Amino acid sequence: DLMPSSYSFAAAQRLLIKPFERPGFIALFILATCVSQWGAQFVVSRPTFEQAYDYSPLRYAIATGLILGSLLGAAQWLVLRRYRVDWRWILVVGLSTTLFNTLYQMLESWQLSLMGSSFGLTWQGFVLYGVVVLGFMMIAALLPGSLQWVVLRSRVAKARWWILVPLLAALMGGLPAVFVTVWATFVPRPIPLIDSMDLGVFGLTASAATQAICFCLLDKKMTDSVSSSGVALAPDLVSYKDNRALAKKLYTQILQTWKTDIDPAAGRLSYLVGLDGAGDLVGYEAVTPTSVDNVDQTPLPKLFKKMNSPQPNNVEKVAKFQVNFTPPGTVQIQSWRGISLLWLGIATAGVVLGLSILTRFILLPPL
Secondary structure: OOOOOOOOHHHHOOEOOOHHHHHHHHHHHHHHHHHHHHHHHHHHOOHHHHHHHHHOHHHHHHHHHHHHHHHHHHHHHHHHHHHOOOOHHHHHHHHHHHHHHHHHHHHHHHHHHHHOOOHHHOHHHHHHHHHHHHHHHHHHHHHHHHHHHHHHOOOEEOOHHHHHHHHHHHHHHHHHHHHHHHHHHHOOOOOOOOOHHHHHHHHHHHHHHHHHHHHOOOEEOOOOOOOOOHHHHOOEOOOHHHHHHHHHHHHHHHHHHOOOOOOHHHOOEEEEEEEOOOOOEEEEEEOOHHHHHOHHHOOHHHHHHHHOOOOHHHOOOEEEEEEEEEOOOEEEEEEOOOOOHHHHHHHHHHHHHHHHHHHHHHHOOOO
16 A cells, blocks of 8 residues: 555645545546557658658657657646646657657667678677667666656655656556566467557556656645644544545535535635544635635535534544535535555556457457
């Protein structure tokens, strides 16, 4: 479990992506990555680009790198900008992808030239080739993460480990192909319902999911205010199951107590709300100045008074929720006890596999 029992609301406030935002963020990041790459692949597979490769492989590598990288960076930034990630993300992703494609093409051309010469057949030639390949691998492994870290470090705290994240994502993206290779080596029959296209989908999704989950581990630089109220400092009720049950109970109580609509001029009102294990409201706190001024338009004061609840420091543990009221009368309750990142990763893999199999049966029904 990537969310241990020591997890607290105080720690959650430092996260770049809040626990209740994680499922939506991971899904959007994967979707943005996959759609951008599928679109880019459609563009670079056009006959015009194939002819460009025949004319100049190096120019082809630069052009495809710019297209693949720029579209990928732009799509990911559309998801990341909500978390104030700099637009330079587009630039660094496009630059690193272009540089990788260019160096790879140069290495491939040089390899053919070297191995076709008498020097390439000597031990000195093999040593030189090994050194160059090693240098290329080091650049490919560390350059993307280093450039991305330069962009992220102004927004997040202690993010130097991000330098290794693109490498980790690439390794995770290669696992499906490794699995199929091992299966084909030791099992004398093909894997049912899986072909080369599935491997591409699985690999791209695994890579995007790895990077998205790593984003969920980042702490932001604390430029925002941090709550230190009684509700915020009270011990956390860490059971996700209990938090889900209490969220439903709170929703029912709000609907039963809420009798008036919110003035549209007030806008969205957000509050940190605490419930004890019995479902009694032990306190609430406005998240924004507008929420402070318009709290009487919400049912929270009446609900708190009606329950005659104890103070947060007198209860054993508190379940903490972000409650948003949107005019005229919509309420959204989000638990600060989010789903474990481990289970989110497993669920993502299951959804991709299920959709792949379902699509196979729809498009290619069995005979």
